[in-house]
Amino acid sequence: MQRFDVCNGDADGLCAVVQWRLAHPAEAVLVTGLKREIALLQQVQATAGDEVLVCDLSMQRNLQPLRALLAQGVQVRYFDHHKVDDIPQHPALQAHIDFDPRVCTSLLMDRHLGGRFRAWALVGAYGDNLTAVADALATDMGLDAATRRQLRLLGEAINYNAYGEAPADQHISPQRLYALMQRHAQPQQLLRDERIGDELDALRHADLQQALAQPLHVLGARARWMQLPDAPWSRRVIGGLANDLASAEPGMAHAVLQDDGRGGYVVSLRAPKNAPGGADAFCRRFGGGGRAGAAGIDHLPKGDRERFLAELGVARWGD
Numbered sequence: 611m612q613r614f615d616v617c618n619g620d621a622d623g624l625c626a627v628v629q630w631r632l633a634h635p636a637e638a639v640l641v642t643g644l645k646r647e648i649a650l651l652q653q654v655q656a657t658a659g660d661e662v663l664v665c666d667l668s669m670q671r672n673l674q675p676l677r678a679l680l681a682q683g684v685q686v687r688y689f690d691h692h693k694v695d696d697i698p699q700h701p702a703l704q705a706h707i708d709f710d711p712r713v714c715t716s717l718l719m720d721r722h723l724g725g726r727f728r729a730w731a732l733v734g735a736y737g738d739n740l741t742a743v744a745d746a747l748a749t750d751m752g753l754d755a756a757t758r759r760q761l762r763l764l765g766e767a768i769n770y771n772a773y774g775e776a777p778a779d780q781h782i783s784p785q786r787l788y789a790l791m792q793r794h795a796q797p798q799q800l801l802r803d804e805r806i807g808d809e810l811d812a813l814r815h816a817d818l819q820q821a822l823a824q825p826l827h828v829l830g831a832r833a834r835w836m837q838l839p840d841a842p843w844s845r846r847v848i849g850g851l852a853n854d855l856a857s858a859e860p861g862m863a864h865a866v867l868q869d870d871g872r873g874g875y876v877v878s879l880r881a882p883k884n885a886p887g888g889a890d891a892f893c894r895r896f897g898g899g900g901r902a903g904a905a906g907i908d909h910l911p912k913g914d915r916e917r918f919l920a921e922l923g924v925a926r927w928g929d
């Protein structure tokens with residue numbers, strides 16, 4: 611019998627599996643990847659009687675391989691907080707799915723395990739940006755402000771490590787990172803005994819400094835934009851940078867254009883925080899998509915940049 615642990619390579623995914631394997635120690639094949647790699651279940655080569663744990667990967671995006679595994683007689687435990695239309699009813703599927711915006715997969719695992727490895731759950735929750743929820747839980751368990759801050763930095767740093775277009779953009783592979791995390795029943799021990807937390811935190815800040823050294827251009831009264839070169843640091847930083855710029859100037863929309871090395875740009879767009887609508891519709895005009903407040907374009911040809919900027923300067927935001 612083989613076991614497979616399948617998870618998103620961000621903090622929430624890794625911290626969910628860490629909690630499970632601390633509670634249920636056993637050899638398992640870890641299948642994980644970059645943050646943008648969601649369809650991971652199709653990589654699992656399991657047969658009847660095998661066990662598969664899935665954490666923090668949209669069931670909607672993995673339905674086909676899930677159904678195939680269940681039909682083959684594989685036991686599946688599924689923990690996730692992304693929207694899914696219909697959960698297959700099958701005796702071999704144990705599903706822990708909740709799309710309440712105040713939970714993440716690490717917190718669902720924490721609920722299932724009765725809070726046994728809660729500090730790891732907090733790291734996952736901080737990584738998924740559930741700062742207020744995590745702070746409240748941390749305070750409840752008696753953690754002081756300095757420890758809360760440490761766990762938050764670790765969660766954000768592990769989350770940051772999952773960004774990038776390719777494994778070569780990552781400071782450490784999620785497989786190696788998981789192995790370091792798994793050795794410690796408490797994340798505080800990892801922070802004390804290993805350098806990886808500090809390394810990831812320092813890298814994240816160095817990336818942001820490089821980005822903020824690029825010129826920030828103003829377009830009319832309501833938009834600003836920045837261009838980043840074709841480099842690993844810019845592929846890691848683009849999403850977080852757009853969020854930081856948006857928070858710093860809530861009255862403005864922000865676009866970050868990153869040279870993709872293929873004759874165009876990857877675009878990350880944020881509507882003004884005080885009128886958080888229209889980003890998805892704007893990006894759709896250029897072949898992109900996303901959510902009302904945060905959207906993007908995978909490839910904006912260089913020849914379309916001037917039109918993009920002209921339209922950005924006069925765009926209307928909000929609903």
Ligand SMILES: [Mn+2]
Nearest residue numbers: 622666714738
């Ligand atoms: Mn998550």
